[in-house]
Amino acid sequence: MKVTLNVNGASHWLDLDTRVTLLDALRDHLKLTGTKKGCDHGQCGACTVIAGGRRINSCLSLAALHDGDEITTVEGLSDDELSDLQSAFVAHDGMQCGYCTPGQICSALGMLGELSEGWPSHVSETLDGPVRPTREEIAERMSGNLCRCSCYPGINAAILETAEGS
Amino acid sequence: MTEELKIDGPTQARPEDAHAQGVLSREAARPDGPLKVSGRAAYAAEYLPEGAAHGVLVRAPGRGKVRLANRAEVEAMQGVLCVLHDDRMVRNAAQGTANEAPVQGVEWAEYVGQPVALVVAETPEQASHAAARLRVEAGGSKGAVTPGEGEVTDEDVTTSETGDFEAAMREGAQTLDATYTTPSHVSAAMEPHAAIAEWKDGCLTLHSALQMLKFNRNEIADCVGVDPGNVRVLAPYVGGGFGSKLGISAEAVAAALAARDLGRPVRVVQTRRQVFEVNTRRSETRQRIRLAADRDGRLTGLGHDALASNLPGEDFAEPVLQASHFSYAAPNRRLRQSAERLFRPASGSVRAPGEAVGVTMFEIAMDELAESCGIDPVEFRLRNIPETDPERDVPFSSHMLAECLTEGSHRFGWADRPAATRQRQEGEWWIGTGMAAAFRVNLLMEAEARVRLSPEGVVVETDMTDIGTGTYSILTQIAAERLGHPPDRCEVRLGDTDFPPGSGAGGSVGAASTGTAVWLACTEIRRQLAEAMGCSEADLTLKDGRATCGNRSLDIAEVIGDGPLEGHGHLQPGKALKKVRQSTFGAHFAEVAVSDVTGEVRVRRLAGTYAAGRILNPRTARSQCHGGLTWGIGMALTEALEHDRRDGHAVNRDFAEYHLPVNADVPDLDVEFVEERDDWAGPMQAKGIGELSICGSGAAIINAIHHACGVRVRDLPATPDRVLAGLA
Structure with missing residues (x-):
């Protein structure tokens, strides 16, 4: 299905398998591998991103549920200088x-x-x-x-x- | 040119103390820190090439003869490229430094959860879905799964005896005869085991999460049947290891086999539950400890009898007694180690194999005997420090336990402690303090490194890994110090078998072994610079990019001239450890609160004072000690991999059920280093620090529980039910 993700200020139009998690969309489809997969079950927090202003475990959320959402990953926290x-x-x-x-x-x-x-x-x-x-x-x-x-x-x-x- | 060194004896000269750059042994931020906090450090699963296929391991639900019931049906599913069921797949991860394939085969499952197939598909979702549909049948095995019921052969028993131990036990003024148990533990590194395999012209490139690449290259080559020269393994960033990534594991072998069959890259990432079972766990142990002391509180008899387990075909047995051989003086000794064959997931090295559980339980026994002798536990240990190795009649290279005990107890405020138990209560909470000593054998391993000096700066290359230990930091500091450059002009490249083979990360050997190889490579370059300057290497001062010799001072770039200078360092452990006993030492102190109502234990304070030779970077060393202390909290209070009594499978195989200490479980930790230079540790006088703080920290907590509320826990972990049973 077609999903639009607004990640770190840039819009991405993706055509994804409905089973793709937000975490895998970020890591495998957008090559934003800064967000990590530690357990894939919401038990470790390594995949935490900010979605719609709130911290969430991106492994527990399907990409399809975030159509149009603003997502911030670790890559979006700094440009040349660290925050x-x-x-x-x-x-x-x-x-x-x-x-x-x-x-x-x-x-x-x-x-x-x-x-x-x-x-x-x-x-x-x-x-x-x-x-x-x-x-x-x-x-x-x-x-x-x-x-x-x-x-x-x-x-x-x-x-x-x-x-x-x- | 290669600068060679074999450690056959003490190194007298300490030239580094006179070095001018002033960066070694100083606090320094990790050079890899900015990459890690911004998400730019890439780990094994993140080098996804175009056209990669995705594999998911499928495992046996039982033990015995394996049959795939619906393979053709799964192979026909959407996106599925193949179902690999190949006898070259491995049963479990290779043991550390195995250097050859671990046990291979998929026709018979020795333990529940053994990988027996790999489903490969176009996408991870298709592969996961199809893997879940593959029906595996396995049954027929009757092998023992319960401790105490496994087969123990003569070659799995080692015994050492000194003096007349039984007489000492009969005649001791105070004696202890107690049995302690520890459960299985897992490394639980945050990065799951992962591999991406790609073949080109018969050569394999493997990105994988591994600790010891020079061994891992030989292991994967042996598994898939190619010359190691045709294999390149890369692991520049590894998300924790703690022993679980010492040897090549199932996902890497399956990825390599599938990638060759399919003619395209294949990525396989173990699921978290697979990580818990396919890679080696720390064996459960049963330890009978017998001690005898005279009226003055001096040990006359020391007995430690330990039982651990492993699968058939594994030559590793948790070396529980490793420190018991030398930790305390006692003229009469009996040490006996046995390994039984249990058909549970394989066991292997987990952070500080041996001492982590051996020292911890022994230090609980020492607390018990100190109490029955009526002697303060710190004083009791001070009275029993051996003059020389109590079994081998060789001196210690350096012995700093007394300093650690004295410094540590002063820092913690131990003197104010009431001797009796159950002396302090705050509402429902009993408050108490406890202590334990720390021991960890110190080893070196063969290591090589290459250093290049050019007008642009310094480049260090070795296949050594940084699994979080701080290798990037300390190798930068060593090269910067030796070659007189600011650290930001030194680049360290790690984790690639195209570089010279380092020691690998494991057994706390990395800093001293690979660090010394870098040191030696720099020595070779210093010699070349000195020659160009017309002086001896010892008279050469290098600082901030300038070389000074007598009254001559030149920019190093001028001395180098046309080409870069290159040095190659090669360290080999020599005869030193035959001539001396070498160890690191420490003292742990803990304050706990125990709920009289629920039996819950909260750690309020935890402190460690350590001696590990020269500390190369106090900041990264301290962080490793924080890690070991926290593992001590886990071992003491929450961590236990539970096995089903019927088939041995790991029941609580994820982070929801296997309880690691979380942020709120860990108080501020106090870590202090005692100044030590061990001449037998090579030219840097540095020893390993990565494991010492898990060797006994859990005992300090268990001993503090006893002091707080009078309950003595001998079976770890001290969960509320066990504490409450003693309070009732």
């Missing part, structure tokens, strides 16, 4: 093998947006107050993104620094 969040990941060694990293970064972006909108989490003190980006909030909200190299200290430091700087 502040990406630079902070490098500075704090928030990666080792790097395979979960694009998902961590896209997830962090989405998560910081949720924080600024006041969405509560399991560790928030109130359900309706503003939420501050503490280490505890970040750790809780980033727990859908697995990192087997276990770079959580660097990931949290990078996100915290970025949140405090913005």
